[in-house]
Amino acid sequence: MSTVCAQGIWLLAFVASWGIACPVLQAAPLRCTLAGIDEYAAVRYVIDGDTVVLADRRKIRLIGIDAPEIGREGRRSQALAEPARGALKRLLTGQPRVGLQYDRRQRDRFGRQLSHLLLRDGTNVQAWLLERGFATALIFPPNLDYVECYRDAERAARRSNLGLWRLARYKPVDAGRVAGLSRGYRVVTGRISAVHATHASQWLNFGPAFAVRIQRTDLRYFKQLDLHHWVGKLVSVRGWLSRRNGSTYMRLRHPAQLDAIPG
Numbered sequence: 001m002s003t004v005c006a007q008g009i010w011l012l013a014f015v016a017s018w019g020i021a022c023p024v025l026q027a028a029p030l031r032c033t034l035a036g037i038d039e040y041a042a043v044r045y046v047i048d049g050d051t052v053v054l055a056d057r058r059k060i061r062l063i064g065i066d067a068p069e070i071g072r073e074g075r076r077s078q079a080l081a082e083p084a085r086g087a088l089k090r091l092l093t094g095q096p097r098v099g100l101q102y103d104r105r106q107r108d109r110f111g112r113q114l115s116h117l118l119l120r121d122g123t124n125v126q127a128w129l130l131e132r133g134f135a136t137a138l139i140f141p142p143n144l145d146y147v148e149c150y151r152d153a154e155r156a157a158r159r160s161n162l163g164l165w166r167l168a169r170y171k172p173v174d175a176g177r178v179a180g181l182s183r184g185y186r187v188v189t190g191r192i193s194a195v196h197a198t199h200a201s202q203w204l205n206f207g208p209a210f211a212v213r214i215q216r217t218d219l220r221y222f223k224q225l226d227l228h229h230w231v232g233k234l235v236s237v238r239g240w241l242s243r244r245n246g247s248t249y250m251r252l253r254h255p256a257q258l259d260a261i262p263g
Contacts, residue, residue: 049068088125
Protein backbone atom coordinates (compact mmCIF):
# COMPACT_ATOMS: atom_id res chain seq x y z
CA MET A 1 0.00 0.00 0.00
CA SER A 2 1.24 3.45 -0.84
CA THR A 3 2.12 6.05 1.78
CA VAL A 4 -0.22 9.03 1.78
CA CYS A 5 -1.28 11.90 4.00
CA ALA A 6 -4.61 10.69 5.41
CA GLN A 7 -7.76 12.76 5.11
CA GLY A 8 -10.56 13.17 7.65
CA ILE A 9 -10.80 14.63 11.10
CA TRP A 10 -11.09 11.27 12.88
CA LEU A 11 -8.01 9.89 11.20
CA LEU A 12 -6.00 13.02 11.91
CA ALA A 13 -7.08 12.92 15.53
CA PHE A 14 -6.07 9.27 15.80
CA VAL A 15 -2.64 9.91 14.32
CA ALA A 16 -2.11 12.99 16.48
CA SER A 17 -2.96 11.01 19.60
CA TRP A 18 0.05 8.79 18.89
CA GLY A 19 2.33 11.72 18.13
CA ILE A 20 2.93 10.58 14.54
CA ALA A 21 3.47 12.94 11.63
CA CYS A 22 1.07 12.62 8.73
CA PRO A 23 3.65 11.92 5.96
CA VAL A 24 4.58 8.53 7.42
CA LEU A 25 1.00 7.23 7.70
CA GLN A 26 0.22 4.23 5.49
CA ALA A 27 -2.95 4.38 3.44
CA ALA A 28 -5.68 2.03 4.58
CA PRO A 29 -7.25 -0.32 1.99
CA LEU A 30 -10.08 0.91 -0.20
CA ARG A 31 -13.15 2.01 1.85
CA CYS A 32 -11.25 1.62 5.13
CA THR A 33 -11.63 5.26 6.18
CA LEU A 34 -11.21 5.49 9.93
CA ALA A 35 -14.47 6.32 11.70
CA GLY A 36 -13.08 7.03 15.17
CA ILE A 37 -11.41 5.31 18.11
CA ASP A 38 -13.37 4.47 21.25
CA GLU A 39 -10.50 3.26 23.40
CA TYR A 40 -6.76 2.58 23.44
CA ALA A 41 -5.43 -0.58 25.06
CA ALA A 42 -2.44 -2.90 25.23
CA VAL A 43 -2.66 -6.45 23.87
CA ARG A 44 -1.50 -9.11 26.37
CA TYR A 45 -1.45 -12.07 23.97
CA VAL A 46 -2.98 -13.51 20.80
CA ILE A 47 -5.31 -16.51 21.05
CA ASP A 48 -5.73 -17.07 17.31
CA GLY A 49 -6.05 -15.12 14.08
CA ASP A 50 -9.24 -13.33 15.13
CA THR A 51 -9.11 -13.14 18.94
CA VAL A 52 -6.77 -11.34 21.34
CA VAL A 53 -6.62 -10.75 25.08
CA LEU A 54 -5.93 -7.26 26.43
CA ALA A 55 -3.69 -6.34 29.34
CA ASP A 56 -6.78 -6.02 31.54
CA ARG A 57 -7.71 -9.60 30.48
CA ARG A 58 -10.69 -8.66 28.34
CA LYS A 59 -11.08 -11.05 25.42
CA ILE A 60 -11.54 -9.19 22.12
CA ARG A 61 -13.11 -10.89 19.09
CA LEU A 62 -12.17 -9.01 15.92
CA ILE A 63 -15.30 -7.86 14.10
CA GLY A 64 -15.77 -8.78 10.46
CA ILE A 65 -13.35 -11.68 10.00
CA ASP A 66 -13.12 -15.40 10.69
CA ALA A 67 -9.70 -17.05 10.97
CA PRO A 68 -9.02 -20.81 11.13
CA GLU A 69 -9.47 -22.39 14.54
CA ILE A 70 -6.54 -23.46 16.70
CA GLY A 71 -6.92 -27.07 17.83
CA ARG A 72 -7.80 -27.59 21.49
CA GLU A 73 -8.63 -30.55 23.74
CA GLY A 74 -6.99 -33.04 21.38
CA ARG A 75 -8.49 -31.60 18.20
CA ARG A 76 -6.23 -30.69 15.30
CA SER A 77 -5.83 -27.09 14.23
CA GLN A 78 -7.52 -26.10 11.01
CA ALA A 79 -5.34 -25.43 7.99
CA LEU A 80 -3.36 -22.17 8.30
CA ALA A 81 -4.56 -21.58 11.87
CA GLU A 82 -1.02 -21.42 13.27
CA PRO A 83 0.30 -19.16 10.46
CA ALA A 84 -2.68 -16.82 10.95
CA ARG A 85 -2.01 -16.56 14.69
CA GLY A 86 1.70 -16.08 14.02
CA ALA A 87 1.02 -13.30 11.51
CA LEU A 88 -1.19 -11.45 13.98
CA LYS A 89 1.43 -11.84 16.72
CA ARG A 90 4.12 -10.38 14.48
CA LEU A 91 1.87 -7.51 13.43
CA LEU A 92 1.17 -6.59 17.05
CA THR A 93 4.76 -7.00 18.24
CA GLY A 94 6.17 -3.66 19.34
CA GLN A 95 2.74 -2.05 19.50
CA PRO A 96 2.45 -0.60 23.03
CA ARG A 97 -1.22 0.22 22.42
CA VAL A 98 -3.83 -0.39 19.76
CA GLY A 99 -7.01 1.48 18.97
CA LEU A 100 -10.35 -0.22 19.56
CA GLN A 101 -13.34 0.88 17.55
CA TYR A 102 -16.68 -0.56 18.57
CA ASP A 103 -19.64 -1.16 16.31
CA ARG A 104 -23.38 -1.31 17.01
CA ARG A 105 -23.25 -4.62 18.88
CA GLN A 106 -20.43 -4.85 21.39
CA ARG A 107 -20.72 -8.42 22.72
CA ASP A 108 -21.10 -11.80 21.05
CA ARG A 109 -23.06 -14.77 22.38
CA PHE A 110 -19.96 -16.00 24.23
CA GLY A 111 -19.59 -12.72 26.11
CA ARG A 112 -16.52 -11.61 24.20
CA GLN A 113 -16.12 -7.93 23.42
CA LEU A 114 -16.36 -7.13 19.71
CA SER A 115 -14.09 -4.53 18.15
CA HIS A 116 -12.33 -3.33 15.04
CA LEU A 117 -8.59 -3.05 15.74
CA LEU A 118 -6.39 -0.19 14.48
CA LEU A 119 -2.62 0.18 14.74
CA ARG A 120 -0.80 3.41 15.50
CA ASP A 121 0.00 3.96 11.78
CA GLY A 122 -3.70 3.69 10.86
CA THR A 123 -3.55 0.07 9.70
CA ASN A 124 -6.85 -1.76 10.03
CA VAL A 125 -5.84 -5.13 11.49
CA GLN A 126 -8.80 -7.03 10.06
CA ALA A 127 -8.18 -5.70 6.54
CA TRP A 128 -4.47 -6.54 6.88
CA LEU A 129 -5.27 -10.16 7.70
CA LEU A 130 -7.89 -10.44 4.96
CA GLU A 131 -5.59 -9.01 2.28
CA ARG A 132 -3.04 -11.73 3.04
CA GLY A 133 -5.54 -14.59 3.06
CA PHE A 134 -5.29 -15.35 6.79
CA ALA A 135 -9.04 -14.96 7.31
CA THR A 136 -12.36 -14.76 5.49
CA ALA A 137 -14.80 -11.88 5.74
CA LEU A 138 -17.51 -12.53 8.34
CA ILE A 139 -20.64 -10.40 8.00
CA PHE A 140 -22.92 -10.20 11.02
CA PRO A 141 -25.34 -7.26 10.97
CA PRO A 142 -25.70 -4.82 12.57
CA ASN A 143 -21.86 -4.59 12.80
CA LEU A 144 -21.25 -3.19 9.31
CA ASP A 145 -18.89 -0.23 9.78
CA TYR A 146 -16.16 -1.70 7.53
CA VAL A 147 -18.18 -4.20 5.50
CA GLU A 148 -17.11 -2.81 2.08
CA CYS A 149 -13.49 -2.53 3.21
CA TYR A 150 -13.37 -6.12 4.41
CA ARG A 151 -15.16 -7.40 1.32
CA ASP A 152 -12.64 -5.67 -0.94
CA ALA A 153 -9.68 -6.89 1.13
CA GLU A 154 -10.92 -10.47 0.85
CA ARG A 155 -11.46 -10.07 -2.89
CA ALA A 156 -7.85 -8.91 -3.29
CA ALA A 157 -6.57 -12.05 -1.55
CA ARG A 158 -8.84 -14.30 -3.63
CA ARG A 159 -7.67 -12.69 -6.87
CA SER A 160 -4.04 -13.20 -5.84
CA ASN A 161 -4.68 -16.76 -4.59
CA LEU A 162 -3.15 -16.01 -1.19
CA GLY A 163 -3.31 -17.98 2.04
CA LEU A 164 -6.63 -19.77 2.55
CA TRP A 165 -7.57 -19.19 -1.08
CA ARG A 166 -4.90 -21.64 -2.18
CA LEU A 167 -6.67 -24.45 -0.34
CA ALA A 168 -9.07 -26.76 -2.14
CA ARG A 169 -11.97 -26.21 0.30
CA TYR A 170 -11.94 -22.46 -0.42
CA LYS A 171 -12.05 -22.85 -4.21
CA PRO A 172 -15.40 -22.05 -5.85
CA VAL A 173 -17.69 -25.06 -6.21
CA ASP A 174 -20.61 -25.39 -8.60
CA ALA A 175 -24.05 -25.18 -6.99
CA GLY A 176 -24.95 -28.56 -8.46
CA ARG A 177 -22.21 -30.26 -6.45
CA VAL A 178 -22.73 -28.87 -2.95
CA ALA A 179 -24.92 -31.72 -1.68
CA GLY A 180 -21.89 -33.93 -1.02
CA LEU A 181 -19.78 -31.26 0.68
CA SER A 182 -19.15 -30.98 4.39
CA ARG A 183 -20.55 -28.03 6.29
CA GLY A 184 -18.49 -24.91 6.76
CA TYR A 185 -17.38 -21.88 4.79
CA ARG A 186 -17.72 -22.26 1.03
CA VAL A 187 -17.74 -20.22 -2.15
CA VAL A 188 -20.56 -21.43 -4.41
CA THR A 189 -21.19 -20.41 -8.01
CA GLY A 190 -24.23 -20.99 -10.19
CA ARG A 191 -27.25 -19.45 -11.91
CA ILE A 192 -30.23 -18.34 -9.90
CA SER A 193 -33.17 -20.27 -11.27
CA ALA A 194 -35.97 -18.75 -9.19
CA VAL A 195 -36.78 -16.41 -6.32
CA HIS A 196 -39.60 -17.12 -3.92
CA ALA A 197 -40.77 -15.93 -0.53
CA THR A 198 -41.98 -17.74 2.56
CA HIS A 199 -43.34 -16.32 5.78
CA ALA A 200 -39.87 -16.09 7.32
CA SER A 201 -37.45 -15.79 4.39
CA GLN A 202 -36.68 -14.89 0.81
CA TRP A 203 -35.10 -17.76 -1.12
CA LEU A 204 -32.81 -17.74 -4.15
CA ASN A 205 -32.95 -21.16 -5.81
CA PHE A 206 -30.01 -22.58 -7.75
CA GLY A 207 -31.79 -25.71 -8.89
CA PRO A 208 -32.70 -28.81 -6.87
CA ALA A 209 -29.41 -29.12 -4.97
CA PHE A 210 -28.86 -25.71 -3.44
CA ALA A 211 -30.60 -22.52 -2.31
CA VAL A 212 -29.72 -19.26 -0.59
CA ARG A 213 -31.80 -18.01 2.30
CA ILE A 214 -32.26 -14.35 3.28
CA GLN A 215 -34.24 -14.04 6.48
CA ARG A 216 -36.84 -11.29 6.56
CA THR A 217 -34.95 -9.66 9.43
CA ASP A 218 -32.02 -9.13 7.01
CA LEU A 219 -34.02 -8.02 3.95
CA ARG A 220 -33.55 -4.34 4.89
CA TYR A 221 -29.89 -4.67 3.87
CA PHE A 222 -30.95 -5.90 0.42
CA LYS A 223 -33.53 -3.17 -0.28
CA GLN A 224 -31.37 -1.63 -3.01
CA LEU A 225 -31.42 -4.92 -4.92
CA ASP A 226 -34.30 -6.21 -7.02
CA LEU A 227 -33.75 -9.89 -6.24
CA HIS A 228 -36.08 -11.00 -9.04
CA HIS A 229 -33.75 -9.21 -11.47
CA TRP A 230 -31.07 -11.76 -10.52
CA VAL A 231 -33.02 -14.73 -11.92
CA GLY A 232 -30.94 -16.28 -14.71
CA LYS A 233 -27.78 -14.49 -13.55
CA LEU A 234 -24.53 -16.33 -12.92
CA VAL A 235 -23.41 -15.42 -9.41
CA SER A 236 -21.01 -16.28 -6.63
CA VAL A 237 -22.13 -16.50 -2.99
CA ARG A 238 -19.91 -16.85 0.08
CA GLY A 239 -20.89 -18.15 3.48
CA TRP A 240 -21.54 -21.26 5.57
CA LEU A 241 -23.31 -24.31 4.20
CA SER A 242 -26.12 -25.73 6.30
CA ARG A 243 -28.50 -28.64 5.85
CA ARG A 244 -32.14 -29.00 6.77
CA ASN A 245 -34.56 -31.76 5.82
CA GLY A 246 -32.03 -33.14 3.36
CA SER A 247 -31.54 -29.81 1.57
CA THR A 248 -28.36 -27.76 1.40
CA TYR A 249 -28.55 -24.00 1.76
CA MET A 250 -26.52 -20.93 2.66
CA ARG A 251 -27.75 -17.96 4.65
CA LEU A 252 -26.88 -14.51 3.32
CA ARG A 253 -26.81 -11.66 5.82
CA HIS A 254 -25.67 -8.85 3.49
CA PRO A 255 -25.27 -8.12 -0.27
CA ALA A 256 -21.47 -8.14 0.21
CA GLN A 257 -21.75 -11.95 0.20
CA LEU A 258 -23.18 -11.94 -3.34
CA ASP A 259 -21.32 -11.13 -6.58
CA ALA A 260 -22.43 -11.23 -10.20
CA ILE A 261 -20.10 -13.17 -12.52
CA PRO A 262 -19.72 -11.65 -16.01
CA GLY A 263 -20.86 -13.82 -18.85
